[in-house]
Amino acid sequence: xxxxxxxDFGTEDGYVGSVKGVLLKHAPKATIVDITHNIPxxxxxxxxxxxxxxxxxxxxxxxxxxxxxxxxxxxxxxxxLKTKNYYFVGPDNGLFTLxxxxxxxxxxxxxxxxxxxxxxxxxFHARDLFAPAAAMLAxxxxxxxxGIPLKGLRKQVQVFFxxxxxxxxxxxxxxxxxxxxxxxxxxxxxxxxxxxxxxxxFKNFKTERINRFYAQKKAGEPLVLWNSxxxxxxxxxxxxxxxxxxxxxxxxxxxxxxxxxQ
Amino acid sequence: xxxxxxxDFGTEDGYVGSVKGVLLKHAPKATIVDITHNIPxxxxxxxxxxxxxxxxxxxxxxxxxxxxxxxxxxxxxxxxLKTKNYYFVGPDNGLFTLxxxxxxxxxxxxxxxxxxxxxxxxxFHARDLFAPAAAMLAxxxxxxxxGIPLKGLRKQVQVFFxxxxxxxxxxxxxxxxxxxxxxxxxxxxxxxxxxxxxxxxFKNFKTERINRFYAQKKAGEPLVLWNSxxxxxxxxxxxxxxxxxxxxxxxxxxxxxxxxxQ
Amino acid sequence: xxxxxxxDFGTEDGYVGSVKGVLLKHAPKATIVDITHNIPxxxxxxxxxxxxxxxxxxxxxxxxxxxxxxxxxxxxxxxxLKTKNYYFVGPDNGLFTLxxxxxxxxxxxxxxxxxxxxxxxxxFHARDLFAPAAAMLAxxxxxxxxGIPLKGLRKQVQVFFxxxxxxxxxxxxxxxxxxxxxxxxxxxxxxxxxxxxxxxxFKNFKTERINRFYAQKKAGEPLVLWNSxxxxxxxxxxxxxxxxxxxxxxxxxxxxxxxxxQ
Numbered sequence: 001x002x003x004x005x006x007x008d009f010g011t012e013d014g015y016v017g018s019v020k021g022v023l024l025k026h027a028p029k030a031t032i033v034d035i036t037h038n039i040p041x042x043x044x045x046x047x048x049x050x051x052x053x054x055x056x057x058x059x060x061x062x063x064x065x066x067x068x069x070x071x072x073x074x075x076x077x078x079x080x081l082k083t084k085n086y087y088f089v090g091p092d093n094g095l096f097t098l099x100x101x102x103x104x105x106x107x108x109x110x111x112x113x114x115x116x117x118x119x120x121x122x123x124f125h126a127r128d129l130f131a132p133a134a135a136m137l138a139x140x141x142x143x144x145x146x147g148i149p150l151k152g153l154r155k156q157v158q159v160f161f162x163x164x165x166x167x168x169x170x171x172x173x174x175x176x177x178x179x180x181x182x183x184x185x186x187x188x189x190x191x192x193x194x195x196x197x198x199x200x201x202f203k204n205f206k207t208e209r210i211n212r213f214y215a216q217k218k219a220g221e222p223l224v225l226w227n228s229x230x231x232x233x234x235x236x237x238x239x240x241x242x243x244x245x246x247x248x249x250x251x252x253x254x255x256x257x258x259x260x261x262q
Numbered sequence: 263x264x265x266x267x268x269x270d271f272g273t274e275d276g277y278v279g280s281v282k283g284v285l286l287k288h289a290p291k292a293t294i295v296d297i298t299h300n301i302p303x304x305x306x307x308x309x310x311x312x313x314x315x316x317x318x319x320x321x322x323x324x325x326x327x328x329x330x331x332x333x334x335x336x337x338x339x340x341x342x343l344k345t346k347n348y349y350f351v352g353p354d355n356g357l358f359t360l361x362x363x364x365x366x367x368x369x370x371x372x373x374x375x376x377x378x379x380x381x382x383x384x385x386f387h388a389r390d391l392f393a394p395a396a397a398m399l400a401x402x403x404x405x406x407x408x409g410i411p412l413k414g415l416r417k418q419v420q421v422f423f424x425x426x427x428x429x430x431x432x433x434x435x436x437x438x439x440x441x442x443x444x445x446x447x448x449x450x451x452x453x454x455x456x457x458x459x460x461x462x463x464f465k466n467f468k469t470e471r472i473n474r475f476y477a478q479k480k481a482g483e484p485l486v487l488w489n490s491x492x493x494x495x496x497x498x499x500x501x502x503x504x505x506x507x508x509x510x511x512x513x514x515x516x517x518x519x520x521x522x523x524q
Numbered sequence: 525x526x527x528x529x530x531x532d533f534g535t536e537d538g539y540v541g542s543v544k545g546v547l548l549k550h551a552p553k554a555t556i557v558d559i560t561h562n563i564p565x566x567x568x569x570x571x572x573x574x575x576x577x578x579x580x581x582x583x584x585x586x587x588x589x590x591x592x593x594x595x596x597x598x599x600x601x602x603x604x605l606k607t608k609n610y611y612f613v614g615p616d617n618g619l620f621t622l623x624x625x626x627x628x629x630x631x632x633x634x635x636x637x638x639x640x641x642x643x644x645x646x647x648f649h650a651r652d653l654f655a656p657a658a659a660m661l662a663x664x665x666x667x668x669x670x671g672i673p674l675k676g677l678r679k680q681v682q683v684f685f686x687x688x689x690x691x692x693x694x695x696x697x698x699x700x701x702x703x704x705x706x707x708x709x710x711x712x713x714x715x716x717x718x719x720x721x722x723x724x725x726f727k728n729f730k731t732e733r734i735n736r737f738y739a740q741k742k743a744g745e746p747l748v749l750w751n752s753x754x755x756x757x758x759x760x761x762x763x764x765x766x767x768x769x770x771x772x773x774x775x776x777x778x779x780x781x782x783x784x785x786q
Contacts, residue, residue, distance in 0.1 A: 002548060004541060010300075010439025012308070014315025015490075017266060017297035021319030024264060024295070028321060033548070034296065034558065035541035038534075041440055042500050046536070053538025057545030057651065059552060070500045073475020122475040124490035127319065177534025178565055213597020213646040228539075228648035238566055238594050272562075272701025274570070276577025277752075279528060279559035283581030286526060286557070290583060296558065303702055304762050332762045335737020384737040386752035389581065 001138040002062040003027065006035040006050060007126060008042065009067075015124075019131045023065075026135030033058075042070040044094050049174045049182070051088075052098045053229060060085040065126075065134040066095055073122040078110040078129050079150065080143045087143070089134045091125070092153055100153065108147030115146065160184025166195075168256040170232065172249050179240025180233050181247055183254050187230040195258040200224045202234050202254045203245050214238070232256070263400040264324040265289065266316070268297040268309060269388060271329075277386075281393045285327075288397030295320075304332040306356050311436045311444070314360045315491060317348060327388075327396040328352040335384040340372035340391050341412065342405045349405070351396045353387070370409030377408065422446025428457075430518040432494065434511050441502025442495050443509055445516050449492040457520040462486045464496050464516045465507055476500070494518070525662040526586040527551065530559040530574060531650065532566065533591075539648075543655045547589075550659030557582075566594040568618050573698045573706070576622045577753060579610060589650075589658040590614040597646040602634040602653050603674065604667045611667070613658045615649070632671030639670065684708025690719075692780040694756065696773050703764025704757050705771055707778050711754040719782040724748045726758050726778045727769055738762070756780070 003023055009015040016037050023032055035054060039047045047068040055064055062085075069076075069091045081088040081096055083103040088096055089110075099105075110133050112119060119128045133146055161170045161184050170183035181202075190196065199208045202222075211223045217237040222244060227233040234254060236244050245252075265285055271277040278299050285294055297316055301309045309330040317326055324347075331338075331353045343350040343358055345365040350358055351372075361367075372395050374381060381390045395408055423432045423446050432445035443464070452458065461470045464484075473485045479499040484506060489495040496516060498506050507514075527547055533539040540561050547556055559578060563571045571592040579588055586609075593600075593615045605612040605620055607627040612620055613634075623629075634657050636643060643652045657670055685694045685708050694707035705726070714720065723732045726746075735747045741761040746768060751757040758778060760768050769776075 004545075006538075006541070011298040012300045012302065012312075013436070013438045014268075014297060014312035015439075017268070017295070017312070017316030018319040020295050020297075021266075021316055021321075021324075024293070025319065025321045031548070032295070033541070033544050033556070035538060035544075036535040038536050040536065041502075050536075050538035050541070054541030054545055057542040057549065059545075059549045062545075071477045074477035076477075123487065127490065174537070176537045177539075215595045215598035225647065228651065240565075273560040274562045274564065274574075275698070275700045276530075276559060276574035277701075279530070279557070279574070279578030280581040282557050282559075283528075283578055283583075283586075286555070287581065287583045294557070303764075333739045336739035385749065389752065 001027070001029070001140075002031045002033055002058060003065055003134050003138050004033045004035050004054070004058060004062060005037075005065045006039065006047060007037045007067045008039040008047065009037045009126070010041075011037050015126075019065075019127050022127055022131040023135050026132055027138045030135065030138045039068055042068065044068050044070075046174055048095055048098045051095070052102075055086060055088075055099065058086070063087045063089065063134045063137045065130055066090040067126040067130055068095060069093065069125065072125050077150070078112070078125060078133070079153070080108040080110060080133060080137070080147050081105040081153075082108070082143050087134075087137045089130050089137065091130075096153065106143075107150040107153050108143045109150050110147045166198075166258050168258060170254040170256060172247070172252060172254070173231070175242045175247060175249055178235075179242035179244075180227065180235045181241050181245070181254075182227060183232045183234070185232040185256065187226050187232075190258070193258070194261045196261045197232075198257040198259040200232070200234075200254065200256050203252070205234075205245070220244075263289070263291070263402075264293045264295055264320060265327055265396050265400050266295045266297050266320060266324060267299075267327045268301065268312060269299045269329045270301040270303045270305065270309065271299045271388070272303075273299050277388075281327075281389050284389055284393040285397050288394055289400045292397065292400045301330055304330065306330050306332075308436055310357055310360045313357070314364075317350075317361065320348070322347040325349045325351065325396045325399045327392055328357055329388040329392055330357060331355065331387065334387050339412070340374070340387060340395070342370040342372060342395065342399070342409050343367040344370070344405050349396075349399045351392050351399065353392075368405075369412040370405045371412050372409045428460075428520050430520060432516040432518060434509070434514060434516070435493070437504045437509060437511055440497075441504035441506075442489065442497045443503050443507070443516075444489060445494045445496070447494040447518065449488050449494075452520070455520070456523045458523045459494075460519040460521040462494070462496075462516065462518050465514070467496075467507070482506075525551070525553070525664075526555045526557055526582060527589055527658050527662050528557045528559050528578070528582060528586060529561075529589045530563065530571060531561045531591045532563040532571065533561045533650070534565075535561050539650075543589075543651050546651050546655040547659050547662075550656055551662040554659065554662045563592055566592065568592050568594075570698055572619055572622045575619070576626075579612075579623065582610070584609040587611040587613065587658045587661045589654055590619055591650040591654055592619060593617065593649065596649050601674070602636070602649060602657070604632040604634060604657065604661070604671050605629040606632070606667050611658075611661045613654050613661065615654075630667075631674040632667045633674050634671045690722075690782050692782060694778040694780060696771070696776060696778070697755070699766045699771060699773055702759075703766035703768075704751065704759045705765050705769070705778070706751060707756045707758070709756040709780065711750050714782070717782070718785045720785045721756075722781040722783040724756070724758075724778065724780050727776070729758075729769070744768075
């Protein structure tokens with residue numbers, strides 16, 4: 001069975017290693033797959049978007065251990081989500097918001113006493129609580145035996161865009177490694193409105209063309225495309241759009257005018 | 263069998279890959295677990311602390327390959343440590359100092375002729391010497407067949423703190439990825455003295471309270487706690503204490519006043 | 525079967541994870557080995573050098589998935605190289621240039637229709653095209669069933685050095701994680717000319733000595749050695765030669781005078 005592991009623990013310390021050790025101690029036959037441990041510290045939104053990128057490329061039965069956890073030790077719950085094909089294990093702080101838009105889930109609050117009665121530390125639930133829970137799930141233990149059914153997960157209010165008639169103002173949900181600027185507008189959303197894009201404006205760049213791939217432009221030129229997750233993205237051919245536009249991830253918005261689908 | 267691998271090789275090159283290839287060539291059934299390859303170059307102290315974080319979370323029988331090796335090619339020995347549950351393989355330069363405080367070990371000097379008579383390079387012992395040795399151990403070869411018993415490993419003089427009566431001056435042993443400032447005082451040490459903490463002072467911050475977790479403070483506020491390894495740590499709620507205090511890792515000290523245990 | 529994976533995708537996103545998911549979905553028994561995902565974005569030369577470091581340390585039969593792909597979505601081909609012991613999968617943009625100097629290969633253009641008739645995205649061939657192809661190879665599918673035989677791979681013109689009589693001017697092919705400056709002169713090349721080195725000059729540093737390992741110098745001193753791949757390298761004992769010499773990777777050259785072999 002596969003356990004994926006995403007965190008913001010970085011890779012200059014032994015933290016990631018200690019979690020992987022616990023996983024293998026409890027589930028010796030599991031395959032552990034590192035996703036990343038370089039999510040910017042405490043950036044739940046970024047982790048939620050990353051999770052959306054990879055979760056459904058894995059085989060059915062995969063357990064997704066996902067830990068970005070600024071509230072560790074506080075009253076925030078540790079949870080298990082069970083969807084049709086996957087388990088998700090992590091803190092209940094909004095990490096699973098985007099998943100919940102795509103997947104119907106049953107949620108459980110992890111019962112600390114079942115997992116780890118003599119929990120070692122109040123600051124390292126990834127090692128002491130979430131990893132043992134993930135390993136038990138990978139071993140085939142049912143979530144009913146690990147946790148208590150939950151109603152109402154915290155859904156962070158994620159404002160992805162504002163719409164006034166045919167005018168949209170899109171929030172930036174992530175700047176990726178290449179400096180691509182990923183907005184909160186998905187192709188599915190547009191389809192549900194039966195609209196298409198008339199124009200996209202970002203700072204002093206305006207275009208009516210949605211490109212299909214980066215190399216349709218010359219090196220250093222900006223473009224707009226639907227990215228590999230079908231979110232609208234501002235990019236630069238062979239360069240960083242974030243640098244080119246000197247982006248402020250929290251404040252800047254992308255303006256879009258939509259029109260009736262042709 | 264599991265082989266963990268920690269190094270300071272970074273991840274912009276093929277070095278880590280070539281070591282993993284050698285491990286899998288010699289021990290095709292082993293599970294290779296990356297710990298980290300981003301230990302700051304040549305920082306033996308940091309690697310020693312990281313090792314302490316993860317080594318005993320792994321199942322018994324695990325081989326820990328640990329390479330931070332500024333003296334590669336010189337007369338420093340290549341060694342195997344055998345403890346009750348684990349093997350450690352790496353250079354004899356102090357990497358295993360902290361482990362030696364917790365584990366009783368038998369040490370062996372790796373016999374280069376047994377491992378790799380036509381060793382390819384004098385600068386890449388991780389690939390040409392340590393990886394084959396680790397793979398042999400994972401395959402069940404006894405260390406007696408690989409090396410020569412050793413007496414007296416080099417223990418780097420690690421001054422973790424200075425004590426004068428009830429006044430302690432703690433050295434900083436690591437700044438972790440989150441900017442937490444980890445000192446050289448362990449809970450076990452305090453217990454052995456039958457003392458408790460009266461106050462902690464770091465620069466202009468003084469407190470008599472040891473918190474249990476980060477979220478007990480508001481974002482941006484400093485706090486003191488026993489971290490997940492039970493070392494005393496200066497932290498910041500949802501932020502970097504290292505930045506907040508503008509820390510000098512080598513020079514700054516944390517002052518602690520201790521008192522009789524209540 | 526082993527699949528190695530190198531890319532420039534970085535590790536702050538879910539991209540790497542989604543490719544690994546696809547690999548495991550199509551080849552559940554494969555062992556996935558991360559090489560690195562921190563190749564500087566779009567730096568094909570650096571990836572080509574990294575590949576040379578690790579490819580032949582892996583067991584025969586290994587599939588090397590290698591994706592640095594600025595031209596994704598354009599007309600550049602997706603290819604499979606079959607050599608005596610390995611498969612290579614990635615874009616045809618010069619990534620495999622250095623390998624081709626050492627290995628005789630048969631090349632195939634990946635047939636998109638065989639792999640993935642309803643390819644999801646024009647910008648993420650690693651996930652939608654290369655990963656399924658690599659997984660099929662790992663499963664034992666012959667490359668003839670996946671692709672069309674190709675003649676004439678693009679070999680990027682890689683000028684590694686210029687020679688005028690006994691004077692060489694060496695290009696820098698990589699600055700590695702430690703700041704070592706790796707030049708384009710290999711020991712094999714020198715041997716083929718039946719020459720040896722008389723002197724090496726880099727900026728204001730001149731030496732007639734080729735060291736065998738770093739610790740032959742004092743900390744902070746520059747030296748020259750044949751590195752672990754037998755390329756000539758300018759290094760600094762326990763420090764970064766790149767910083768010491770304030771290197772310009774694209775412009776600076778190393779001057780070497782050669783002489784008849786003694």
